[in-house]
Amino acid sequence: MSTFARPSGGRSVCDRLRLLCADVVARLPAGPARDAVAAVGDRLAERTIRIAVGGRVNAGKSTLVNALLGQRLAATGATETTTLVTWYRHHHQNRVQLITKAGESIHVPAAPGGGVPAELPVPADTIASVVVETANARLADRYNLVDTPGLDSLTGLDDPAMAALAEADALLYVMPHPGERDREALEALRGTSGRAGMSAANVLGVLSRVDTLGDGGDDPWPRARRIAARYARDLRGLVADVVPVIGLLAETAAGDTFTEADARRLRRLAALDPDDLEDFLYAHARSPSGEDSADRARLLRLLGVHGLREAVAHVRSGVVRSDELLRRLAQSSGVAELVGYVEENFIRSADRLRAASAVTILERATWLGGDGDSAAILAGLRESLNEVKRDPVLRQAALVPALRDLAGGRLSLSDDCADALISLATGNTDAVRLGLAADAGAAQVAVAADEWVARWRRLEGSPSRLLARHARAARELTETAFFAHRSI
Numbered sequence: 182m183s184t185f186a187r188p189s190g191g192r193s194v195c196d197r198l199r200l201l202c203a204d205v206v207a208r209l210p211a212g213p214a215r216d217a218v219a220a221v222g223d224r225l226a227e228r229t230i231r232i233a234v235g236g237r238v239n240a241g242k243s244t245l246v247n248a249l250l251g252q253r254l255a256a257t258g259a260t261e262t263t264t265l266v267t268w269y270r271h272h273h274q275n276r277v278q279l280i281t282k283a284g285e286s287i288h289v290p291a292a293p294g295g296g297v298p299a300e301l302p303v304p305a306d307t308i309a310s311v312v313v314e315t316a317n318a319r320l321a322d323r324y325n326l327v328d329t330p331g332l333d334s335l336t337g338l339d340d341p342a343m344a345a346l347a348e349a350d351a352l353l354y355v356m357p358h359p360g361e362r363d364r365e366a367l368e369a370l371r372g373t374s375g376r377a378g379m380s381a382a383n384v385l386g387v388l389s390r391v392d393t394l395g396d397g398g399d400d401p402w403p404r405a406r407r408i409a410a411r412y413a414r415d416l417r418g419l420v421a422d423v424v425p426v427i428g429l430l431a432e433t434a435a436g437d438t439f440t441e442a443d444a445r446r447l448r449r450l451a452a453l454d455p456d457d458l459e460d461f462l463y464a465h466a467r468s469p470s471g472e473d474s475a476d477r478a479r480l481l482r483l484l485g486v487h488g489l490r491e492a493v494a495h496v497r498s499g500v501v502r503s504d505e506l507l508r509r510l511a512q513s514s515g516v517a518e519l520v521g522y523v524e525e526n527f528i529r530s531a532d533r534l535r536a537a538s539a540v541t542i543l544e545r546a547t548w549l550g551g552d553g554d555s556a557a558i559l560a561g562l563r564e565s566l567n568e569v570k571r572d573p574v575l576r577q578a579a580l581v582p583a584l585r586d587l588a589g590g591r592l593s594l595s596d597d598c599a600d601a602l603i604s605l606a607t608g609n610t611d612a613v614r615l616g617l618a619a620d621a622g623a624a625q626v627a628v629a630a631d632e633w634v635a636r637w638r639r640l641e642g643s644p645s646r647l648l649a650r651h652a653r654a655a656r657e658l659t660e661t662a663f664f665a666h667r668s669i
Contacts, residue, residue: 194575197572198540206222209558212551220542221542233346237366240331244431246326248435249319252317253296253438266342268326275316276291280311282308309344310341323528329346349538355428356388381421382581384419386409390429401487406425409423410423417603418585418586430514431519526608533574537575573661579654586651624666
């Protein structure tokens with residue numbers, strides 16, 4: 182019985198796993214185990230990480246997808262518009278593929294500008310998922326995205342949306358107004374984590390409608406940041422953090438729908454006196470500026486009340502060019518912090534996140550085989566996976582059970598220890614894992630690591646076997662950082 186030997190040459194963990202999959206597929210007979218391993222191999226051959234966007238019904242998921250794409254491809258509206266699992270992937274031409282629940286693949290022309298056409302050739306309830314392929318640079322170089330239906334509509338583990346979450350490496354969980362139902366939805370995901378694999382290690386909460394938190398006139402950001410911080414604490418263990426964003430403003434600022442005609446409308450509004458501007462914002466009839474209701478509806482659809490006020494203020498301050506106006510609106514939307522988190526914690530950690538989800542699926546696949554040679558090959562695969570899991574890149578994955586126990590209330594930690602655990606599990610450098618600034622020096626990292634090694638070691642002496650086990654995993658990862666930096 183052969184096992185996977187670690188290749189030389191400094192290959193990534195994902196490359197090692199991909200070669201392992203190819204070796205096992207070549208030796209396994211046809212069947213469920215072979216199919217599962219082959220699917221993981223195909224997945225690892227992709228260049229980019231898979232990020233799911235989820236949340237409850239009408240949370241603003243599709244709006245956020247468009248902001249991340251920099252292109253309005255996902256349908257948005259006042260009611261739930263995403264009723265099908267929709268993947269967004271790169272291709273040199275715009276096209277749409279429908280995958281039916283019977284396994285049939287149907288290609289249809291994309292809607293004008295890309296996206297899913299309004300009319301489909303088969304009933305929606307027969308479709309398992311939709312794949313939108315488009316020539317989008319972000320999809321080519323950064324991530325594949327999957328837009329999921331509202332979690333309120335999910336029923337059972339066999340739902341296509343849950344299957345899509347199982348195929349994702351990370352999740353952006355969108356919340357317009359966080360509440361107990363969001364905790365319930367996230368708990369449901371955690372409860373099915375054997376399938377979906379989601380925890381604070383790869384889930385970020387997004388407070389999506391910051392502009393609706395105030396009365397439309399006040400600055401909503403101070404309150405938004407307080408709410409985001411509070412829910413990050415309340416959802417500790419379920420999400421790594423909560424980032425506030427004005428989703429509509431981010432979608433318009435990053436997208437391709439704002440036109441020069443819209444800029445001219447804003448310049449005319451900027452010339453109004455304050456009372457007439459308020460009439461324009463809230464009147465249902467023709468505004469004093471002469472703009473008809475269709476123009477008013479378009480600007481509010483693009484920017485919202487708060488965003489329209491922001492845009493007018495920028496124009497009044499002397500911003501004339503459309504590109505500069507959109508850049509200012511992007512800054513006002515808070516999307517830069519979200520994109521920065523995705524870059525630092527998802528894209529830069531892609532090898533770890535993709536490998537961790539692949540290992541989970543492969544471990545399940547090792548129990549799908551039969552007798553004889555198949556059983557021996559799959560036992561060898563289990564041995565090889567145990568070896569891969571010892572790779573330093575995957576050491577953080579050992580903390581995922583601790584995050585789940587923390588979220589479930591089974592693991593009791595002080596606030597600073599809980600925060601330290603989440604940083605250890607999600608950071609992409611030793612400094613960040615230890616709660617330090619990304620540019621912290623080696624000496625500072627070594628001192629912090631030494632202090633935390635001592636704290637985790639004390640917790641290892643707890644009479645709680647659960648706490649002792651998780652503290653040991655945290656201490657071992659912290660020791661790795663200490664020994665890597667103490668002599669530099």
